[in-house]
Amino acid sequence: MNDRSLSTLTIFGFVILGTICLGLRSRSIERDEAAREDSTWELTCDAHFEALNAKGDQEIQVRFAVPFDTRHCRLLHEDSFTSNPNLNAKLLRPNPATGNRMLSFSTRQAATAPFDAHAKFVLRLSPRPNSSQPNLESLGSRDRFLRPELDLPTAEPSVRQIAQLLPADRQTDFDRLQWVFNYCSEIDSGGNAQPSDDAQIALTTKHGSAKAQARAMVTLCRVLGFPARLVTGFIIRQGANIQPHVWAEVFQNQEWVPFDPANGYSLNLPLNYVPVRRDATQAHSSQNVTGLTMRYSIKRLPPDTRLAQAEVHHPLQILSLTRLPLKMHNVMKILLLLPFAALITTIIRNVVGVGTFGTFSPALLAMSFIYADWKTGLAILLMVIMVGLIGRASLERLRLLTVPRLSIILTGVVLCVVFGVSTLHYMVPAISAEVVLLPMIILTNLIERFHVSADEDGIAYTVKLAVGTLFVALLCYLVLMADRVGNFVLTYPEAHFFTIAVFIMLGRYAGYRLTELWRFRDLVDSGEAAR
Amino acid sequence: MIGKPRRLIAWPHELEEAGVLGINQRNLAFIQASNPRALYPRVDNKTITKEICHAHGIPVPETYAVIRRYGDLRRFSQIIGNRSEFVIKPASGAAGRGIVVIASRKGKVYVTSSGREINESELDYHLSTILSGLYSLGGQVDCAIVEQRIIMHPIMSRIAVGGTPDVRVILYKSVPVMAMVRLPTTLSEGRANLHQGAVAAAVHLVTGRTFGGVCQNQAVERHPDTGEQIGGWEIPGWRALLGAAMKLSDALELGYIGVDFVIDAKLGAVVLEANARPGLAIQVAHRTGLLPRLKLIDSLPPQAIKGETRWEILPRLVGE
Numbered sequence: 001m002n003d004r005s006l007s008t009l010t011i012f013g014f015v016i017l018g019t020i021c022l023g024l025r026s027r028s029i030e031r032d033e034a035a036r037e038d039s040t041w042e043l044t045c046d047a048h049f050e051a052l053n054a055k056g057d058q059e060i061q062v063r064f065a066v067p068f069d070t071r072h073c074r075l076l077h078e079d080s081f082t083s084n085p086n087l088n089a090k091l092l093r094p095n096p097a098t099g100n101r102m103l104s105f106s107t108r109q110a111a112t113a114p115f116d117a118h119a120k121f122v123l124r125l126s127p128r129p130n131s132s133q134p135n136l137e138s139l140g141s142r143d144r145f146l147r148p149e150l151d152l153p154t155a156e157p158s159v160r161q162i163a164q165l166l167p168a169d170r171q172t173d174f175d176r177l178q179w180v181f182n183y184c185s186e187i188d189s190g191g192n193a194q195p196s197d198d199a200q201i202a203l204t205t206k207h208g209s210a211k212a213q214a215r216a217m218v219t220l221c222r223v224l225g226f227p228a229r230l231v232t233g234f235i236i237r238q239g240a241n242i243q244p245h246v247w248a249e250v251f252q253n254q255e256w257v258p259f260d261p262a263n264g265y266s267l268n269l270p271l272n273y274v275p276v277r278r279d280a281t282q283a284h285s286s287q288n289v290t291g292l293t294m295r296y297s298i299k300r301l302p303p304d305t306r307l308a309q310a311e312v313h314h315p316l317q318i319l320s321l322t323r324l325p326l327k328m329h330n331v332m333k334i335l336l337l338l339p340f341a342a343l344i345t346t347i348i349r350n351v352v353g354v355g356t357f358g359t360f361s362p363a364l365l366a367m368s369f370i371y372a373d374w375k376t377g378l379a380i381l382l383m384v385i386m387v388g389l390i391g392r393a394s395l396e397r398l399r400l401l402t403v404p405r406l407s408i409i410l411t412g413v414v415l416c417v418v419f420g421v422s423t424l425h426y427m428v429p430a431i432s433a434e435v436v437l438l439p440m441i442i443l444t445n446l447i448e449r450f451h452v453s454a455d456e457d458g459i460a461y462t463v464k465l466a467v468g469t470l471f472v473a474l475l476c477y478l479v480l481m482a483d484r485v486g487n488f489v490l491t492y493p494e495a496h497f498f499t500i501a502v503f504i505m506l507g508r509y510a511g512y513r514l515t516e517l518w519r520f521r522d523l524v525d526s527g528e529a530a531r
Numbered sequence: 532m533i534g535k536p537r538r539l540i541a542w543p544h545e546l547e548e549a550g551v552l553g554i555n556q557r558n559l560a561f562i563q564a565s566n567p568r569a570l571y572p573r574v575d576n577k578t579i580t581k582e583i584c585h586a587h588g589i590p591v592p593e594t595y596a597v598i599r600r601y602g603d604l605r606r607f608s609q610i611i612g613n614r615s616e617f618v619i620k621p622a623s624g625a626a627g628r629g630i631v632v633i634a635s636r637k638g639k640v641y642v643t644s645s646g647r648e649i650n651e652s653e654l655d656y657h658l659s660t661i662l663s664g665l666y667s668l669g670g671q672v673d674c675a676i677v678e679q680r681i682i683m684h685p686i687m688s689r690i691a692v693g694g695t696p697d698v699r700v701i702l703y704k705s706v707p708v709m710a711m712v713r714l715p716t717t718l719s720e721g722r723a724n725l726h727q728g729a730v731a732a733a734v735h736l737v738t739g740r741t742f743g744g745v746c747q748n749q750a751v752e753r754h755p756d757t758g759e760q761i762g763g764w765e766i767p768g769w770r771a772l773l774g775a776a777m778k779l780s781d782a783l784e785l786g787y788i789g790v791d792f793v794i795d796a797k798l799g800a801v802v803l804e805a806n807a808r809p810g811l812a813i814q815v816a817h818r819t820g821l822l823p824r825l826k827l828i829d830s831l832p833p834q835a836i837k838g839e840t841r842w843e844i845l846p847r848l849v850g851e
């Protein structure tokens with residue numbers, strides 16, 4: 001196998017290796033994240049009821065609403081069981097108009113004993129939105145969500161009067177909705193009397209239950225011409241006796257926007273709001289039954305086992321750099337960004353063709369500027385250049401050997417920097433001294449290189465190199481400063497398999513450098529002249 | 532080219548058509564492929580190059596002394612004796628760095644070829660900086676060579692300004708593929724280094740006559756200082772020079788090299804140094820690329836590029 005195909009093979013190897021590692025680790029990191037952030041809950045519904053007519057000539061039925069899958073909630077599984085073998089549990093098809101799904105318990109058998117029906121729903125809540133859930137929903141018939149209903153008295157003159165209160169300066173739809181929301185939020189359930197569920201009473205007296213607030217909001221919206229509906233659901237939290245909660249949804253900009261005036265949420269609801277039934281104020285329905293009691297309880301299920309595993313020491317954790325203490329992250333990030341700086345240097349030198357002092361001194365120079373902030377870095381740069389130039393010019397006459405001469409300049413620079421830091425500290429007490437360490441040594445070395453090159457290759461050539469060095473250093477600085485990229489490589493250091501692949505490609509690049517297009521331009525001209 | 536504005540850049544396909552060898556391709560396909568790293572010291576250290584030349588009867592400037600230790604510095608005046616003309620150069624220096632040419636002396640004061648006077652302690656200092664590695668590749672500890680000063684051939688002195696012109700021959704697989712003569716200018720401060728502004732003229736491989744020219748990567752016809760036509764004269768002893776280049780290339784066993792000569796008035800062409808990474812400006816001087824010539828040599832059978840048969844390839848290389 002020749003070197004060319006071997007290189008191509010190696011490039012492919014690294015790309016495949018990088019892809020595999022990145023794929024595996026991103027899935028594992030995603031799962032870790034899910035284990036940390038997601039929560040699983042068990043919603044239990046218990047119904048206790050008797051048949052209205054013990055003869056069994058009518059079908060008796062109790063239905064539980066099944067939680068919806070939303071962008072932040074997923075129904076993992078459901079389970080049902082009953083006390084009476086004659087009671088048939090069945091998951092009904094979604095209602096085409098509302099999308100509601102019901103779990104039905106029904107029987108036609110005659111029975112005198114009371115029935116018990118139970119259902120369990122396991123839900124997972126996640127803060128990361130599930131993008132497969134559509135954001136946009138269809139409205140269906142617009143009129144359906146504008147008409148009066150039994151509990152939504154849109155035709156009542158007192159309600160219409162309240163709608164007239166909407167200030168004329170509310171220009172946009174959201175402004176108007178905000179006013180409605182504010183109005184309904186002001187309805188309070190306080191006081192001694194049992195608050196009413198009635199929308200009209202709530203609107204006129206500003207006193208009512210949470211359900212009344214939602215109904216009031218939907219009613220007002222419909223009066224003002226906004227399609228609106230009620231939603232029943234649960235606010236997920238651990239509890240033995242949880243009541244379903246009712247809130248409002250308004251169709252706006254092609255989607256149903258939630259408002260919960262009772263708890264003061266609009267446009268976005270907290271993650272733990274899980275709708276179970278739309279266009280209704282109860283989480284269940286029944287037929288031909290009597291003495292129905294419903295009980296809802298919610299239990300937090302134990303977290304994912306991965307979370308527990310994270311507590312035990314495991315050698316594989318070495319691969320995860322993000323687990324390191326936060327203090328180390330910055331250093332690790334800069335180290336991990338250095339290959340990118342080297343990549344830039346390689347491209348500028350081998351593909352563009354700009355010369356620099358040394359191969360990696362631009363990258364090191366840039367790194368030293370990261371350790372110091374750029375102002376301190378610039379101050380040190382100027383100081384080192386000044387001391388270096390003055391020092392070297394005056395030492396020239398003493399005729400010293402290279403290393404001792406360099407050491408004297410370094411000592412001079414050290415003294416200047418130390419007293420510079422002391423001066424800075426005198427003026428601004430909060431300054432750290434470590435920041436000056438790296439730039440100083442790198443710069444001192446560069447000064448010497450500059451001088452030798454100026455002596456030997458001429459000042460024009462040297463200035464060209466110096467400009468090239470500064471240019472590449474600036475590019476490297478920008479790369480090293482890229483925090484987003486830094487965070488990415490810290491999480492996925494295997495991304496550098498791709499970097500190596502790119503380096504191999506650059507290492508096999510035998511094409512012209514950009515500067516050669518300029519350098520050899522005369523050759524082409526004369527070639528044409530010859531033709 | 533005259534009357535036509537210089538274009539800003541050439542497109543890659545145009546350079547390819549012109550057969551221009553770029554740095555990346557030179558490094559990958561020629562230097563890396565045919566110059567084993569282990570043999571680099573043969574060219575990077577001039578003392579070794581000179582030993583090889585001696586062993587194969589290739590003319591080089593006579594070595595007076597090699598100074599390897601700081602202790603030897605004290606014996607310097609002893610080494611020099613009463614010589615008034617000599618050259619000090621670092622054994623591993625690159626691109627003519629650290630070379631001092633002493634043309635005459637007044638007692639303890641030495642006068643360089645450019646007329647600068649330096650005393651013994653200054654010379655001492657220069658020698659010690661050479662030993663400390665200031666001029667060597669990678670800054671390694673070096674040694675200093677004290678050798679015979681070359682007396683410029685009278686033909687050369689006509690077009691040389693403030694320094695000695697040298698002749699570079701580029702050889703691939705020990706066959707000369709291109710040659711040029713590099714002429715110092717005021718800009719290059721007497722050094723035959725193209726980086727610093729020296730002028731180069733192409734040399735016809737078969738006839739040894741100069742033509743074309745380049746200065747600062749720009750095609751030129753005349754010397755920028757004297758205005759003298761740089762083309763149209765003949766390098767003295769051209770065949771001998773090429774013969775020496777081939778012999779040295781055989782001995783060095785490096786596939787792609789540049790050999791630098793100076794033409795001494797008495798000795799003729801003597802080897803100054805060899806270079807394992809010769810530059811590419813020679814192509815501009817020739818107004819043609821190296822690639823077609825290198826490819827031609829690659830296409831030849833091994834026996835055709837050995838010994839005396841190599842002479843027969845030269846006309847084909849220059850397209851005759």
